[in-house]
Amino acid sequence: MIRITSTPADDNGCAWYHLSQKRAVKPMLTGKVEADWVVVGAGFAGLSAARQLANNFPDDSIVLVEAQEVGFGASGRNSGFLIDLPHDIGAPDYIGDLNTAGMYLKLNRAAQEILKGLVAEFSIDCKMDPIGKYQSAVEQRGLDVLAAYQKGLDRLGTEYHVIEEKDLPERIGTSFYKRALFTPGTILVQPSALVKGLAENLPKNVTLYEHTVITEFDNETHPHKVVLHTANGGVIEAKKLVLTNNAFAAKFGFYTGRLLPIFTYSSMTRVLTEEEGERLGGQRTWGIIPADTFGTTLRRTPDNRLLVRNSFSYNSDGRSKPDLLPKIRQRHRRSFENRFPMLSNTEFEYTWGGALCMSRNGEGVFGQLGKNVYGALCCNGLGTTKGTITGALLADWLAGERNDMIDFLLASPGPSSTPPDPFLTLGVNINLMYSQRRAGIEA
Numbered sequence: 001m002i003r004i005t006s007t008p009a010d011d012n013g014c015a016w017y018h019l020s021q022k023r024a025v026k027p028m029l030t031g032k033v034e035a036d037w038v039v040v041g042a043g044f045a046g047l048s049a050a051r052q053l054a055n056n057f058p059d060d061s062i063v064l065v066e067a068q069e070v071g072f073g074a075s076g077r078n079s080g081f082l083i084d085l086p087h088d089i090g091a092p093d094y095i096g097d098l099n100t101a102g103m104y105l106k107l108n109r110a111a112q113e114i115l116k117g118l119v120a121e122f123s124i125d126c127k128m129d130p131i132g133k134y135q136s137a138v139e140q141r142g143l144d145v146l147a148a149y150q151k152g153l154d155r156l157g158t159e160y161h162v163i164e165e166k167d168l169p170e171r172i173g174t175s176f177y178k179r180a181l182f183t184p185g186t187i188l189v190q191p192s193a194l195v196k197g198l199a200e201n202l203p204k205n206v207t208l209y210e211h212t213v214i215t216e217f218d219n220e221t222h223p224h225k226v227v228l229h230t231a232n233g234g235v236i237e238a239k240k241l242v243l244t245n246n247a248f249a250a251k252f253g254f255y256t257g258r259l260l261p262i263f264t265y266s267s268m269t270r271v272l273t274e275e276e277g278e279r280l281g282g283q284r285t286w287g288i289i290p291a292d293t294f295g296t297t298l299r300r301t302p303d304n305r306l307l308v309r310n311s312f313s314y315n316s317d318g319r320s321k322p323d324l325l326p327k328i329r330q331r332h333r334r335s336f337e338n339r340f341p342m343l344s345n346t347e348f349e350y351t352w353g354g355a356l357c358m359s360r361n362g363e364g365v366f367g368q369l370g371k372n373v374y375g376a377l378c379c380n381g382l383g384t385t386k387g388t389i390t391g392a393l394l395a396d397w398l399a400g401e402r403n404d405m406i407d408f409l410l411a412s413p414g415p416s417s418t419p420p421d422p423f424l425t426l427g428v429n430i431n432l433m434y435s436q437r438r439a440g441i442e443a
Helices: 015-019 044-056 098-122 140-156 191-200 246-252 274-280 322-339 383-398 404-410 423-438
Strands: 032-040 062-065 133-137 161-164 179-183 206-209 214-218 226-230 235-243 260-269 286-290 297-300 306-314 348-358 365-370 373-377
Touching: 015 191, 015 348, 032 044, 032 226, 044 062, 044 191, 044 206, 044 235, 044 373, 044 383, 062 235, 098 140, 098 191, 098 383, 098 404, 133 140, 140 179, 235 383, 246 260, 246 348, 246 373, 260 322, 260 423, 306 322, 306 423, 322 348, 365 383, 365 404, 373 383, 383 404
Parallel strands: 032 062, 032 235, 062 206, 133 286, 235 373
Antiparallel strands: 133 179, 161 179, 214 226, 226 235, 260 306, 260 348, 286 297, 297 306, 365 373
């Protein structure tokens, strides 16, 4: 029996969650339930895995467990970019090996198709908009990244457009940036609304339990099943367990020390007035990611708010640290006013943090983890698309299917090892601090 020593706990400041449509939260698990499958973690990967298991095994019972509330955790806290392109920060041109890059492009686009199909089928109101994204830079280091990435995209053969400084304000309002690469394949969404909508339209043989915290896990006592205990005394017995809970999988004893919960932070303004919108100018909606990985992400949302995302911390227990938010909010204010001096009196209405699951070598987890235990984990910052596709493909593989995407994921060496604590925590936070400082005005 393994005792789970840390469980999800996010702050209450996420704009996407509060601004998305309210739903009737599913009850927490009480008593004892038996199932063919139990999936732990109802984010993009968990929802996708549970749905595809239900489709592949229509006579099986699937239990999907969420420690908090669907749309409240990490899947509802990102910036809402469904990105199709690969971006290998370890390669000089950010593309690297063409076969690998081509496979990531195929995986990401397959995820987009899955999500587009579900949004259309169930009329999910998540403001899904295939308007592309801008990857923008202002300092020379960022401009060099764009130049390298442009060469990589040429090798990959994918569409992009270079937008020069003089033409950017008519698109995004601000004249802050020197250059951008516009890539049309990105889809923007309201992330919390999307995962809430997916949860509301699960197949009939999937039972979702929310606010159900797993505190103990046993796959050794019984040869053909796993047993999970919950914080409120519930018990789940299942033939097989699928972990889609990212860094918290380490608390179950898998890839301990290799799954790094890196938190990033966002603030969102109140709704802009009509006069403020005219002052800003540019297109009504857009999304910007930074050329420098540690720079600032921006969005102008369909309801006319502005989002700013930057700053990172390594929270080894995977839990939010709300005491960091006031200082980070001030940093967001500086970033905002650098970019939008014409809107200096526009207040932030929300500030929040959210976890990314990262690995030292950029590899994820896919396949069997232990006896009767399987996982799709560690998306390295692309949880919306990679979580969706790896969850679905894991369920297909468990049903006996094989294809080039599944074989590619199975061939991954998995996350590499890291130094033990306290060296790990110290080293990661020093690296994050240095990288954020090096980003300069890009942050």
